[in-house]
Amino acid sequence: MKQRDRLRIAAQKSGRLSEAGRDLMARSGLRFRESRDRLFCYGEVEPVDLLLVRDDDIPGLIAEGVCDLGIVGRNVLLEQQLEYVQRGEVAPFQELRRLGFGRCRLALAVPSEFVYQDPTSLAGCRIATSYPALLSDWLRKQDVQAEVVTLSGSVEIAPKLGKADLICDLVSTGATLAANQLREVATLLESEAVLAAPAELMLDDRQTIVDRLIKRLDGVLQVRD
Ligand code: PRT
Ligand code: ZN
Known part of the structure; x- marks a missing residue:
């Protein structure tokens, strides 16, 4: 150096x-x-x-x-x-x-019709995120196979566009999730x-x-x- x-x-x-x-x-x-x-x-x-x-x-x-x-x-x-x-x-x-x-958290959020019980509910799903490494690491630790869809922005509209079944994004107040009819189901990281x-x-x-x-x-x- x-x-x-x-x-x-x-x-x-x-x-x-x-x-x-x-x-x-x-x-x-x-x-x-x-x-x-x-x-x-x-x-x-x-x-x-x-x-x-x-x-x-x-x-x-x-x-x-x-x-x-x-x-x-x-x-x-x-x-x-x-x-x-x-x-x-x-x-x-x-x-x-x-x-x-x-302060914020990296969290999974699902559309209202999605039935989430625990991480195994995610098997086979497509998850949109700007944090593919953190998400893949978490999925691996949960022993769940899901598809990671990497997006650089506007992650919260991916389910509506049919690009993903759920999202993994940063949340602070939760207003963005609410505005997009998404429900937070799990926290991957406190940031x-x-x-x-x-x-x-x-x-x-x-x-x-x-x-x-x-x-x-x-x-x-x-x-x-
Ligand atoms: O231009 P540059 O690349 O530098 O900025 P950026 O747009 O990438 O980053 P910026 O300024 O948005 O965020 C910088 C950092 O702030 C992030 O890396 C987080 O560590 C932290 N932070 C804290 C947040 C939030 N809170 C946050 N709420 N970063 C983003 N958000 C976004 C989130 O992605 C979602 O779109 O805000 C929305 C959700 O907010 P709520 O309040 O509706 O839940
Ligand atoms: Zn940035």
Whole structure:
């Protein structure tokens, strides 16, 4: 891995995690000067810079060594971790801390006419999801054979379109499921925003900066709990 003396944090540019993520970094003592393209923000107080990206890109940026920390949903991190595992590899990133915002769950939801008793009710069904690795892993653990239909968005309308028998999607309030006449029947994962880091320690000054930052972050998180 290339040696660097400044730390780089990846966070979501705009979306559900961006505001609370920025707020947490500010309370941990980080200040950034925004650049013209607003993607790279230079750290003014600490040697810590910020890269604003799509949430899905965050684990990859850590894997490539482009960023050293990331604020991302556990659902995204675990999905990409499982992709490595399913290829027989070890994921080069890990969850370091849970951050207490962006809470949601990855859940199975069925149309009203679907009779669900337990996971065996899913045998032979088509399940639409944007989280194929997490869903396949769960099905395997339940010893259920079902077809995973991968969709990048609008998962909740897949049953109405005849593309799937049920869905596996993120739920927070449940309003989206209700609006689509879907009923939640099982939770696969409880998720929230987490601090992601490389699986291995960094071998230069950055590890010292990480350790100092984590100490401050823990202080902020403790006050909140
Ligand atoms: O552009 P980019 O790729 O960065 O953003 P994105 O659109 O992929 O992500 P975004 O901002 O929607 O979500 C970022 C993260 O927020 C997710 O990865 C989760 O960790 C977390 N999060 C928390 C949620 C929700 N709550 C949530 N409710 N992510 C998505 N949803 C969606 C869900 O997919 C469904 O469509 O909201 C709908 C359900 O919400 P309710 O309230 O109706 O149940
Ligand atoms: Zn995304």
